[in-house]
Amino acid sequence: IKKAQKPVKLLHRAGRNYFQVLRQKLNWGGSQG
Known part of the structure; x- marks a missing residue:
């Protein structure tokens, strides 16, 4: 379980x-035009 917990944390x-980048991309795109 401990071994499986490590990858899960990394995935999270x-x-x-990924979400942060996506949000930044959307914000940047909106700012651009």
Whole structure:
């Protein structure tokens, strides 16, 4: 379980980063035009 918890945490972190980038991209696109 501990071993499986590590990848899950990493995946969650990656997902959060992905969402942040997506949000920034949307904001940037909206700002551009």
